[in-house]
Amino acid sequence: MTRVFSGVKPTGHLTLGNYLGAIRQWAAVDQHRSDALFCVVDLHALTVDHDPARVRRLSRQAATLLLAAGLDPQLCTLFVQSHVDEHARLSYVLECVATDGEMRRMIQYKEKAARERERGGSVRLSLLTYPVLMAADILAYGTDEVPVGDDQTQHVELARDLAVRFNQRYGHTFVVPKATRPPVASRVMNLQDPMSKMGKSDDSGSGIVYLLDEPDVVRKKVMRAVTDSGRDVVYDPEGRPGVANLLEILAACTGGNPGALGGVYESYGALKKDTADAVVEVLKPVQARHKELCADPVYVEGVLRDGAEKARAMARPTVDAAYRAIGLLEPSSDPVAEPVLNAAR
Ligand code: AMP
Numbered sequence: 065m066t067r068v069f070s071g072v073k074p075t076g077h078l079t080l081g082n083y084l085g086a087i088r089q090w091a092a093v094d095q096h097r098s099d100a101l102f103c104v105v106d107l108h109a110l111t112v113d114h115d116p117a118r119v120r121r122l123s124r125q126a127a128t129l130l131l132a133a134g135l136d137p138q139l140c141t142l143f144v145q146s147h148v149d150e151h152a153r154l155s156y157v158l159e160c161v162a163t164d165g166e167m168r169r170m171i172q173y174k175e176k177a178a179r180e181r182e183r184g185g186s187v188r189l190s191l192l193t194y195p196v197l198m199a200a201d202i203l204a205y206g207t208d209e210v211p212v213g214d215d216q217t218q219h220v221e222l223a224r225d226l227a228v229r230f231n232q233r234y235g236h237t238f239v240v241p242k243a244t245r246p247p248v249a250s251r252v253m254n255l256q257d258p259m260s261k262m263g264k265s266d267d268s269g270s271g272i273v274y275l276l277d278e279p280d281v282v283r284k285k286v287m288r289a290v291t292d293s294g295r296d297v298v299y300d301p302e303g304r305p306g307v308a309n310l311l312e313i314l315a316a317c318t319g320g321n322p323g324a325l326g327g328v329y330e331s332y333g334a335l336k337k338d339t340a341d342a343v344v345e346v347l348k349p350v351q352a353r354h355k356e357l358c359a360d361p362v363y364v365e366g367v368l369r370d371g372a373e374k375a376r377a378m379a380r381p382t383v384d385a386a387y388r389a390i391g392l393l394e395p396s397s398d399p400v401a402e403p404v405l406n407a408a409r
Pocket residue numbers: 071072073074080081082083084085086087211212213214215216249250251252253261262263264
């Protein structure tokens with residue numbers, strides 16, 4: 065059976081981009097047709113300035129929202145990254161396979177590091193090595209497919225490169241994974257700035273629809289979306305990024321096709337209204353289920369505990385195999401080994 069792994073970082077409240085670009089596909093498709101693991105990747109949230117209490121809160125919230133979005137612990141494994149030591153164990157070994165040049169070429173690193181330096185802040189070393197930890201997340205589980213939004217393509221490519229390189233140098237150990245993307249909305253753009261991705265840790269919230277936004281807030285944000293000069297509604301991501309973004313969101317929410325939907329509307333106002341309604345409808349059941357789950361934290365904790373246990377058992381053999389392959393001595397379980405070693409000294 066195909067093995068699927070994906071994750072979400074608890075660096076901010078989950079957005080419509082997270083949902084349409086990744087989570088919805090996990091719930092609707094991936095968990096049904098594959099052996100799937102989904103992870104709240106909290107170690108990744110420590111790569112930028114963070115508040116410990118907020119990361120803890122957001123981790124719990126992300127796990128609750130993943131369940132609310134339809135992940136079913138009977139069908140998939142849901143867990144928190146830091147509960148499974150194998151990720152960090154494997155990450156170090158993969159750092160010994162990756163090069164620093166490779167890390168510095170990562171687009172997300174370059175952008176985030178530049179932004180951080182502009183603010184006069186320092187860049188954590190873990191931000192540079194982050195894609196290696198992500199590769200470890202993926203490779204530890206023998207993952208075939210990684211369902212992600214567009215922005216993660218380069219990171220999954222790196223995981224592929226590291227798997228191939230490790231296998232060539234040290235013998236076949238890792239499955240070589242590939243990224244998969246949703247057919248539409250693999251890159252939902254910020255409603256106020258349709259040239260940039262709708263990112264959950266962006267400073268201004270007005271261009272970002274959060275999964276827990278109330279219906280009237282969603283409506284306000286969508287109705288105020290920046291559109292383009294021009295009047296006719298056509299799907300042209302290059303020339304009319306604002307309108308194209310709304311058409312993609314609408315198509316993703318209603319199951320339509322953004323190009324075909326373009327011909328249906330006479331005005332931007334009508335397009336915005338229908339898009340707002342469609343988003344509100346898509347979020348309604350997720351929000352209702354989230355409310356129920358918040359009233360039952362013991363259930364959520366239990367899911368995460370069981371998930372971590374299952375994940376640990378799945379990752380352990382591969383990570384142990386990588387340790388042996390790269391030349392690390394296997395710890396001996398033989399009680400006579402210790403005196404023999406001492407005698408040899
Ligand atoms: P992150 O919020 O960076 O942890 O992302 C979690 C998942 O959501 C990843 O698969 C991302 O590629 C996806 N994602 C995040 N933002 C967007 C967006 N604006 N459009 C589409 N997918 C996104």
